[in-house]
Amino acid sequence: MYKILIIDRCSFTRLGLEAWLQQINGGSTSFLVTPLNSLLLAKAHIESWQPHLVIADFAAFQHDLQQSHFLPALLAVCEQRSRLIRLQSEPLTFKNVGEEVAKNAPIEKLERRILAVLHSWPKAHPARIATPLLTRQEEKVLSLWMEGASNQAIASExxxxxxxxxxxxxxxxxxxxxxxxxxxFIPSAECVE
Incomplete structure (x- = not known):
């Protein structure tokens, strides 16, 4: 079983890719898929969960001041621990890590790329049951927190x-x-280029 992490700001893309991967899951390869929309959370997931593959569209994160400072550290972790397929609609301002597939590429091309990258790994060991790093409630709090909501606004929401x-x-x-x-919310020394 291969563990795949999907990182994208667009919930439709995350949910669509997750559903599509589950649909092709019945073939000779099986996937355990986790979708995320936070670079901070994604970096922690890669470090602890160690997915075989990360599929990410970083375009929207590059232009978000609260998220963009996590991008270099996330790319460094991807380079060390996982394979990366970047869904590109515009050039990446940071170093180009992983393989690039155009975001508007046919789904068959993406499927071939995913399978080629996964099969280039040594034989996948069975994935242990992976518990999410944060609960759904914690993820919601983190999302609102990073949008700048106050504790009272988060509580009310x-x-x-x-x-x-x-x-x-x-x-x-x-x-x-x-x-x-x-x-x-503050760029750390390791995240600033």
Missing amino acids: MQITGKTVYTYKRNIRVKLKVENRFSP
Whole structure:
């Protein structure tokens, strides 16, 4: 079983790729797929989950000041631990890591590229049951937090208490190994080129 991580800001692309991969899952190759829309969360997933393949469209992240500073560190982790297929609609401003497939390429071309990259790996070991790094609630809190929502706004949106938001944020920081509550928003030295 191959583990595949999909990174894209567009929920339609993430869900579409996940559904499509599950559909072709019945063939000789089986996939365990996780879709994400946060570079910080994606970097942590690659480090802990170690997917065989990362399929990503970084275009929207490059222009987002809160996300773009995570891109170099994410690419470095991909280079060390995983294979990467970049869905490109525009040139990547950071170093070009992995293989490139045009975002508007026919789905058959993407399927051939995915299978070629996966089959170039040594024989895939059976994947252990992988638990998500963050719960769905924590992912929602992280998403709202990175959009700049206050604790009260997050609590109102999710219909939980402010204290629960604080607890979720603390758990997120521990799981993602960030030092303080501002770390997800401040470029670290390793992320700045």
